[in-house]
Amino acid sequence: MSTAEETAGGEAQPWGEVTPDAARRLLLAAVEAFAERGYHATTTRDIAGRAGMSPAALYIHYKTKEELLHRISRIGHEKAVEILRTAARAEGSPTRRLAEAVSSFVRWHAGGRTTARVVQYELDSLGPEARAEIVGLRRQVDAEVRGIIEEGVRSGEFDVPDVPGTTLAVLSLCIDVARWFNVDGPRTPEEVGALYADLVLRMVGAARG
Amino acid sequence: MSTAEETAGGEAQPWGEVTPDAARRLLLAAVEAFAERGYHATTTRDIAGRAGMSPAALYIHYKTKEELLHRISRIGHEKAVEILRTAARAEGSPTRRLAEAVSSFVRWHAGGRTTARVVQYELDSLGPEARAEIVGLRRQVDAEVRGIIEEGVRSGEFDVPDVPGTTLAVLSLCIDVARWFNVDGPRTPEEVGALYADLVLRMVGAARG
DNA sequence: GGGTGCGCTAAGCGCCCGCTCACCCTTGCC
DNA sequence: GGCAAGGGTGAGCGGGCGCTTAGCGCACCC
Numbered sequence: 422m423s424t425a426e427e428t429a430g431g432e433a434q435p436w437g438e439v440t441p442d443a444a445r446r447l448l449l450a451a452v453e454a455f456a457e458r459g460y461h462a463t464t465t466r467d468i469a470g471r472a473g474m475s476p477a478a479l480y481i482h483y484k485t486k487e488e489l490l491h492r493i494s495r496i497g498h499e500k501a502v503e504i505l506r507t508a509a510r511a512e513g514s515p516t517r518r519l520a521e522a523v524s525s526f527v528r529w530h531a532g533g534r535t536t537a538r539v540v541q542y543e544l545d546s547l548g549p550e551a552r553a554e555i556v557g558l559r560r561q562v563d564a565e566v567r568g569i570i571e572e573g574v575r576s577g578e579f580d581v582p583d584v585p586g587t588t589l590a591v592l593s594l595c596i597d598v599a600r601w602f603n604v605d606g607p608r609t610p611e612e613v614g615a616l617y618a619d620l621v622l623r624m625v626g627a628a629r630g
Numbered sequence: 631m632s633t634a635e636e637t638a639g640g641e642a643q644p645w646g647e648v649t650p651d652a653a654r655r656l657l658l659a660a661v662e663a664f665a666e667r668g669y670h671a672t673t674t675r676d677i678a679g680r681a682g683m684s685p686a687a688l689y690i691h692y693k694t695k696e697e698l699l700h701r702i703s704r705i706g707h708e709k710a711v712e713i714l715r716t717a718a719r720a721e722g723s724p725t726r727r728l729a730e731a732v733s734s735f736v737r738w739h740a741g742g743r744t745t746a747r748v749v750q751y752e753l754d755s756l757g758p759e760a761r762a763e764i765v766g767l768r769r770q771v772d773a774e775v776r777g778i779i780e781e782g783v784r785s786g787e788f789d790v791p792d793v794p795g796t797t798l799a800v801l802s803l804c805i806d807v808a809r810w811f812n813v814d815g816p817r818t819p820e821e822v823g824a825l826y827a828d829l830v831l832r833m834v835g836a837a838r839g
Numbered sequence: 840g841g842g843t844g845c846g847c848t849a850a851g852c853g854c855c856c857g858c859t860c861a862c863c864c865t866t867g868c869c
Numbered sequence: 870g871g872c873a874a875g876g877g878t879g880a881g882c883g884g885g886c887g888c889t890t891a892g893c894g895c896a897c898c899c
Binding site for chain 1: 859
């Protein structure tokens with residue numbers, strides 16, 4: 422691979438796998454537009470315009486507008502699973518791994534807010550087959566977090582009466598960051614990640630710090 | 631007032647104030663449609679059809695499709711403020727009031743999921759002036775919750791290093807219920823409300839029941 | 840019982856949507 | 870240089886959108 426897939430800041434460039442170059446530019450333009458206005462309010466003319474192309478160019482690389490959303494959604498969810506899987510399978514106590522999972526997941530939602538917004542909130546705009554595929558990836562996301570919490574309960578580090586419910590709440594908290602996070606706001610993604618990791622450790626009754 | 635505004639279950643019928651009857655039927659149809667497909671994917675023909683009317687009937691009661699969304703959003707946000715204000719100003723310790731605020735707010739999001747979904751997720755579909763008005767109501771929502779947490783910190787019941795950040799997280803957790811809650815799922819609104827109240831008390835470091 | 844006005848409909852206007860098609864450049868191979 | 874291939878464009882099709890308008894029917898008042 423000749424181009425770097427990760428920048429120095431740790432922020433992923435997950436679109437490196439998309440070729441050729443024009444297809445990637447269109448995909449990036451679509452992410453921006455979908456995040457700003459939503460899938461249904463975005464026109465193919467707008468996407469093509471942002472990518473510096475004519476409306477027809479879109480259809481050389483993608484069959485439909487929905488295929489664009491599907492591709493974005495799949496790549497984004499794969500990235501989400503990868504982030505959580507890395508944290509879940511790292512070394513260290515469940516407490517440390519849960520904190521790392523939450524803070525890195527939150528950093529991804531805050532830092533790549535445009536992508537995360539599309540990934541998390543435009544699921545219903547997909548057709549049935551595409552949605553079914555993405556729902557499968559979401560189950561993997563849920564399983565990774567639930568796994569860490571279960572381990573912490575077994576080891577006695579956590580005190581969690583309702584593991585599925587708490588898993589849901591933890592993921593919900595992280596995902597909703599994509600809705601409210603503001604790049605020009607007072608908090609950096611790192612700060613929100615640290616705050617949320619602390620709050621989640623409180624939620625599972627873990628000893629902190 | 632000849633008709634009841636509240637049902638026995640405590641679930642509000644906040645549309646009682648909308649008159650005449652045809653206007654209310656259209657508003658309810660719009661809530662359903664917006665919640666299901668989103669504002670931009672909903673057509674005025676669909677709304678009118680659900681209300682059993684012709685497309686033109688909509689424009690007798692509302693100037694534009696956006697006015698429908700604006701009205702729904704304002705009524706919904708006013709209800710949200712009312713729920714939190716009631717809990718915040720009740721008697722009892724900050725711990726009790728925070729638990730009541732969270733559980734009732736969650737019950738509203740879960741039970742009236744269609745309304746809550748529109749209220750919480752279609753804000754960006756409003757024009758600038760309408761959005762500005764709604765943002766003001768949101769600030770009131772934030773202030774009510776922050777007020778309870780501040781009181782708990784002052785009284786020594788809570789241990790919260792970052793009050794604005796924790797307020798944000800608590801509200802985020804409650805609001806996101808509207809995204810994931812499923813009426814056919816395993817949990818009732820009451821169960822989710824109780825679970826979330828407990829999780830939030832853990833987040834603020836309060837002694838629990 | 841005739842007039843008045845309101846709630847509603849049938850029809851349709853103008854616009855812009857997603858998408859297609861015929862054609863045009865550039866590139867690389869012989 | 871000839872030529873095939875593929876990325877790109879300009880123009881435009883069919884259709885559905887938000888919204889308007891002309892007119893109808895029914896409840897109500899005198």
